[in-house]
Each structure stands twice: as structure tokens, then as C-alpha cells.
Amino acid sequence: SSPAVLQSVHNHVLYLTLNRPDVLNAANNALLLELLEGLKAAGRDPEVRAVVITGAGRGFCAGQDLAAVEERAGSFTEHIERTYNRVILQMRTLEKPVITAVNGVAAGAGASIALAGDVRLWSDAARFIEVFSNIALIPDSGSTWLLPRIVGYHRAFELMALAERVEPGDALRLGLCEHVYPAETFEAEVRAYAERMAARPTRALGLTKRALNYALTHTLEDALQHEAYLQEAASRLEDHQEGVSAFLHKRAPEFKGR
Ligand code: T3D
Numbered sequence: 614s615s616p617a618v619l620q621s622v623h624n625h626v627l628y629l630t631l632n633r634p635d636v637l638n639a640a641n642n643a644l645l646l647e648l649l650e651g652l653k654a655a656g657r658d659p660e661v662r663a664v665v666i667t668g669a670g671r672g673f674c675a676g677q678d679l680a681a682v683e684e685r686a687g688s689f690t691e692h693i694e695r696t697y698n699r700v701i702l703q704m705r706t707l708e709k710p711v712i713t714a715v716n717g718v719a720a721g722a723g724a725s726i727a728l729a730g731d732v733r734l735w736s737d738a739a740r741f742i743e744v745f746s747n748i749a750l751i752p753d754s755g756s757t758w759l760l761p762r763i764v765g766y767h768r769a770f771e772l773m774a775l776a777e778r779v780e781p782g783d784a785l786r787l788g789l790c791e792h793v794y795p796a797e798t799f800e801a802e803v804r805a806y807a808e809r810m811a812a813r814p815t816r817a818l819g820l821t822k823r824a825l826n827y828a829l830t831h832t833l834e835d836a837l838q839h840e841a842y843l844q845e846a847a848s849r850l851e852d853h854q855e856g857v858s859a860f861l862h863k864r865a866p867e868f869k870g871r
Contacts, residue, residue: 617644619669620651625662625811625870626804627655634670637718639678645696652703652711662811662870664707665803666730667714676721676744697722697754704729705755705826708819710810714803715790720744725754728763731822733790734806736799741779741789743772762829763788814852815870 619630629651631638638644648666655661668674685692704711704726713730720742727733727741743760745752752760752773760769764787771777781793794802810818820843828836847853852868859866 616647617641618647618651622658622661623804624808625660626807627651627658627661627664629664629666631666631668631674633678634668634672636678636680637672637675637720638668638670638723639675639681640696640722641678641681642684642696644678645700649696649700649703652700652707655709656703656707659870661709662813662815663710663712663807665712665714665807666704666726667803668716670717671738672717672723673713673715673719673739674723674726675718676723679748693753697725701725701729701755705822708822709815710813710818710822712803712807712810714799714807715739715741716796716799718742722754725752725756725759728759728789729755732806732810734799734803735781735784735790735793736796737781737793738796738799739781739784739790739793741784742776744776746774747776811870812868814850814856814868816850817847817852820847 615632617632619628619632621628629648631644631648633639633641633644652664655664710731711729712732712734713727715727715733715735717736717738718740719727721744724741724743743752743756751757756773760772764772768787772779779787779789781790784790785793792806824836824840824843827839831839851871855868856866
């Protein structure tokens, strides 16, 4: 059978394409484990300097495949911890930019994955639904952590309780995505954006992610200390030398991602 996640690398960008289009890329075990493996491999491969997660066909990801629940070995808790939670943590801790390219509907855990990118690019055909309450579940895969940090407690609660469908214009206004592009040019726009990101100083961006994620859960005092510690590591990067040298010689820097 064909892979549940397609992988390809082009100009230092790894594309992970969720590939169960008939069910709007609803997640079965294979899809979740292949996505996790793809993200882990991206961390090990120095050629990869940005990751794009997107969907094949008209959907991004419709969340848990509700027809594949018999695959769930053990309890809900065990299943979620082995699959969704690892995917979300891997996205957030991978020391490379992760771009979610939301081509179509993102629902349930698919909405959580869409939110968890470092950059969220939406097609104008994208829709976002915290759909869980429609089947009397709670939002998982990090939605309860991320969404209130983006839109505040009250808007998050309403989106979750009513499973309201968010359209691209509102998503931009609420901060659920950074950019919206027309569906017709979406792939090309995503590619151009991802390649621009992949040309940035990858290791420094990785440390930036670490600093931001740390700061989200710590005090200002702790965050300042952590920044100073990480800056020491950044100052030793080859790309730092290149950036300073390029500035002093009034030329464009050529970062190597190390
Ligand atoms: O372990 C655990 O279970 C806990 C973890 C939970 C995490 C979760 O994600 S829970 C939330 C699960 N997801 C949902 O409840 C979403 C269900 N889907 C929908 O509400 C709608 O499909 C959408 C709003 C996403 C899109 O609607 P629409 O009208 O654009 O498309 P559609 O016609 O409903 O769907 C197209 C096909 O995809 C359809 O199949 P068919 O009729 O062509 O044979 C539909 O059944 C299938 N599909 C869509 N979502 C799922 C799905 N099949 C299985 N599981 C799905 N989640």
C-alpha cells in the first residue's frame, strides 16, 4: 500500500505530505508514526533546513480516523501518548523551522497539528475546526495549551464548545495563521516561503525556537538567563561569523545552517 505520509526533499526543504486524501487525511496509526519518523529524520539530516507539513487532496487533516479506532492498542491515554503527543512535541522541539501548509480543512487533532507549526501558511480553501465537542471529546494534541495562548481563554473556549468553523480571514485576524494565499498558487507560495526560511541560519533558528518555547513557560528572569546561555552557543556558529562578516563588507550573507 502507498505510504500514509509522502516525503521529498527539494532545495533543503523536507515536505511531509499527509496522504490519505479519501478521508481528508484523517490520522490512522500509520500516518501518525510515519509523520513522527519523518520529523525525527529531519532532525538528523543536516541537508534539511526547513520542514513543511501539508495534506494531499482537498483536506489538510480531519483528525483521528474515526473508522480506524480498532487500531488503538490499549487505552485512549496510551494511544494519545504514543502518537499525537510525540508528533506535537517533535514539531515543537525540532531545532529547525516547521511550517504547516494548511491546504484544506484542519479538524480535531488536525487543527492541533496546524496550530503547532512555527509558521502557519493557509490556502484560502483552508478551514479550522476544534471539532472534538461534536463527538463529545476534549480538544487534545496540544490545542488546550496553544489555542488560549493565541486567542485568549474565552475565544478558545467558544471555538471549542461550539466547534465553530474558522475561515481564513478570521484566522488571520485571530492569529491562527501568518499568511493566506490563493488556492491556485498555494503550492508555489509555500515552496518559495519554505526555501526562503531554509536559507536562514538554521542552527540559530533552532536555538530561537528553544528560547521561545522556554520563555512561554518561565518568568522573565529565567528567560533572560536562558537567552544569555543560548546566545553563547549561537555566538560560536559558523553562520554568526558569516553574518557579521557580510554586514561589515556590505554584502548579502550566505548561511550554511551550521
Ligand atoms: O484516540 C483517539 O481517538 C483520541 C484522539 C482524538 C483526536 C481527534 O482528532 S478526535 C476528532 C476526530 N475528527 C472528527 O471528528 C472530524 C470528522 N469529520 C468531519 O467533521 C468532517 O469530515 C469535516 C468537517 C472535517 C469535513 O467535512 P466535509 O463536508 O468537507 O467532508 P466530509 O464529506 O465529511 O468528508 C469526506 C470523507 O472523509 C467522508 O468519507 P466518504 O463519505 O467520502 O466515504 C468522511 O467520512 C471522511 N472523513 C472525514 N473525517 C474523517 C473521515 N473518516 C474518518 N475519520 C475522520 N475523522
